[in-house]
Amino acid sequence: MSELAFDLQNIFYHYNSEVAALSDVSFSVARGARVAILGANGSGKSTLLRILDGLYFPERGQINVLGAPLTEEQLQDEEFAFRFRQRVALVFQNPDVQLFNPTVFDEIAFGPLQMRWPKAQIRERVEETLALFEITHLKNRSPHRLSGGEKKRVALASVLILDPEVLLMDEPTAALDPKSQSMVIDFLAGWAGSGKTIVTTTHDLSTVGEIADHCLIFQNGQLMAQGAPATILGDNGLLERTNLIHVHRHAHDGQGIHSHPHQHIGHAHPH
Amino acid sequence: MLQSTSEAPLVHPKSKRKRRQGFIERTVRSLADVLEQALFAEEVAKADGLLQSIDPRVKVVGLLLLVVATASAHSLSIILALFALALALALLSHVPIRRLATRVWIGVLFFTGSIALPAIFITPGVALVHVPLLHWPITAQGIKAALYLLTRVETATTLSVLLVLCTPWNQVLKALRVLRVPVVFVVILGMTYRYIFVLLQTAADMFESRQSRLVGRLDGQEQRRLAAASVGVLLGKSLQLSSDIYLAMLARGYRGEVYTLDDFKAQPRDWLALGGFVIVALFAFWFGR
Numbered sequence: 001m002s003e004l005a006f007d008l009q010n011i012f013y014h015y016n017s018e019v020a021a022l023s024d025v026s027f028s029v030a031r032g033a034r035v036a037i038l039g040a041n042g043s044g045k046s047t048l049l050r051i052l053d054g055l056y057f058p059e060r061g062q063i064n065v066l067g068a069p070l071t072e073e074q075l076q077d078e079e080f081a082f083r084f085r086q087r088v089a090l091v092f093q094n095p096d097v098q099l100f101n102p103t104v105f106d107e108i109a110f111g112p113l114q115m116r117w118p119k120a121q122i123r124e125r126v127e128e129t130l131a132l133f134e135i136t137h138l139k140n141r142s143p144h145r146l147s148g149g150e151k152k153r154v155a156l157a158s159v160l161i162l163d164p165e166v167l168l169m170d171e172p173t174a175a176l177d178p179k180s181q182s183m184v185i186d187f188l189a190g191w192a193g194s195g196k197t198i199v200t201t202t203h204d205l206s207t208v209g210e211i212a213d214h215c216l217i218f219q220n221g222q223l224m225a226q227g228a229p230a231t232i233l234g235d236n237g238l239l240e241r242t243n244l245i246h247v248h249r250h251a252h253d254g255q256g257i258h259s260h261p262h263q264h265i266g267h268a269h270p271h
Numbered sequence: 272m273l274q275s276t277s278e279a280p281l282v283h284p285k286s287k288r289k290r291r292q293g294f295i296e297r298t299v300r301s302l303a304d305v306l307e308q309a310l311f312a313e314e315v316a317k318a319d320g321l322l323q324s325i326d327p328r329v330k331v332v333g334l335l336l337l338v339v340a341t342a343s344a345h346s347l348s349i350i351l352a353l354f355a356l357a358l359a360l361a362l363l364s365h366v367p368i369r370r371l372a373t374r375v376w377i378g379v380l381f382f383t384g385s386i387a388l389p390a391i392f393i394t395p396g397v398a399l400v401h402v403p404l405l406h407w408p409i410t411a412q413g414i415k416a417a418l419y420l421l422t423r424v425e426t427a428t429t430l431s432v433l434l435v436l437c438t439p440w441n442q443v444l445k446a447l448r449v450l451r452v453p454v455v456f457v458v459i460l461g462m463t464y465r466y467i468f469v470l471l472q473t474a475a476d477m478f479e480s481r482q483s484r485l486v487g488r489l490d491g492q493e494q495r496r497l498a499a500a501s502v503g504v505l506l507g508k509s510l511q512l513s514s515d516i517y518l519a520m521l522a523r524g525y526r527g528e529v530y531t532l533d534d535f536k537a538q539p540r541d542w543l544a545l546g547g548f549v550i551v552a553l554f555a556f557w558f559g560r
Contacts, residue, residue, distance in 0.1 A: 085522070097518075
């Protein structure tokens with residue numbers, strides 16, 4: 001059995017065959033690792049996540065997932081596709097994209113139904129998952145009647161009912177209030193403890209230390225650096241070059257105006 | 272300078288009288304109205320009433336039977352009796368009659384009335400009276416035909432609205448599935464309903480943001496330009512959304528076929544209700560021939 005969850009070699013991807021989204025990207029992710037993909041808007045993070053989930057396919061390069069090559073042809077095979085979709089799950093940044101069923105119950109049942117689980121088992125697992133995420137009271141609710149935090153909870157429940165080995169999360173704390181952010185972070189910390197692999201994209205540096213053991217930094221579709229969170233977050237020059245922090249001038253407690261590196265989102269001040 | 276700005280009157284002297292709403296204000300109000308309607312329907316569907324307590328499949332079959340009976344009845348008294356039954360069902364299901372009147376009956380009266388009106392004059396028969404100056408005859412047969420059309424449409428619409436108001440939309444869809452309506456059709460209906468709200472909210476946000484940056488009224492040409500631009504932006508957003516939703520479905524194992532979970536359990540009172548609907552419909556068919 002391969003020790004790697006993902007192994008990417010020289011991946012290239014263009015939008016409309018013109019705009020480069022990813023250029024010559026190579027890296028690997030060990031099984032059970034917690035990896036954060038950092039980058040400013042438009043750096044190629046979301047595209048990369050969709051390639052890892054077999055939704056987009058690179059024009060060049062090779063990608064292996066859990067020891068098997070992942071190609072468009074492979075995913076045409078029903079047995080391979082079912083196995084892959086059960087083992088690798090993606091939570092989209094915008095929960096409205098992911099919650100397309102009439103009720104929360106139907107939403108959580110969607111994945112198992114596609115996997116053709118027996119209906120009695122589906123009902124049982126849905127009830128268990130609702131209880132696990134403390135959303136039983138929402139089960140008959142329509143997704144458009146949920147708050148942002150509740151939607152995120154339902155989106156997580158809808159993919160984790162399949163008990164995947166790998167969880168891909170696109171900006172999991174974006175546009176959430178502090179309580180919901182903390183719920184997501186606590187969940188990720190707990191879930192990773194069970195030996196699962198988590199790959200998260202974010203540009204919120206304040207959460208990186210809690211959700212990752214390893215960081216990849218992207219800019220303009222290229223992998224600029226990788227390393228432990230402490231090393232990456234301590235390199236102000238790198239963070240500034242990749243637009244994750246910026247330098248600006250303001251006053252501190254009457255000490256006069258001076259400049260220092262600063263990130264507005266998440267109140268991270270890596271200085 | 273800031274002070275002088277803050278002292279300036281916020282209301283323009285000329286705008287003291289109630290001015291006509293502009294295109295953006297009207298659009299924002301209409302969007303909010305649609306969202307409020309949906310909220311009202313969900314509240315009624317959750318109420319503790321007669322129709323709400325019946326199995327959705329029974330409601331769909333039963334009310335559909337009554338609609339067919341209404342459409343095929345040739346007796347005004349039978350149609351009126353079915354209308355009275357619909358009214359009684361509405362009262363027992365805590366559906367506000369005032370709301371039915373303003374949102375359903377008046378609208379249907381105007382719409383169907385405009386279609387039925389010519390029948391009063393052009394249907395051959397015994398002339399009861401002539402319109403002054405125009406000398407058009409108003410015939411007894413014409414009035415009867417118009418009355419039939421109006422009462423049939425009012426009754427059938429009321430019964431259909433009762434079904435939608437007293438049943439959560441997802442259960443209506445599941446009931447359709449149980450009644451062998453193709454799964455693709457049911458799923459498309461469900462997703463349409465789901466994403467109407469996302470797009471309505473997007474449209475409302477767009478218009479509110481435009482409204483917050485506007486001073487004064489837009490002229491007609493500018494309003495049309497704004498409407499066309501908004502439709503274009505909304506179309507672009509909905510295309511992007513549909514593409515992302517498709518990816519989200521693929522990510523969870525969708526491979527072109529949709530499977531649903533149907534989980535209704537009929538109770539004795541549901542069978543009783545179904546029996547009641549069937550008896551009333553048969554009665555209406557027989558005596559309304």
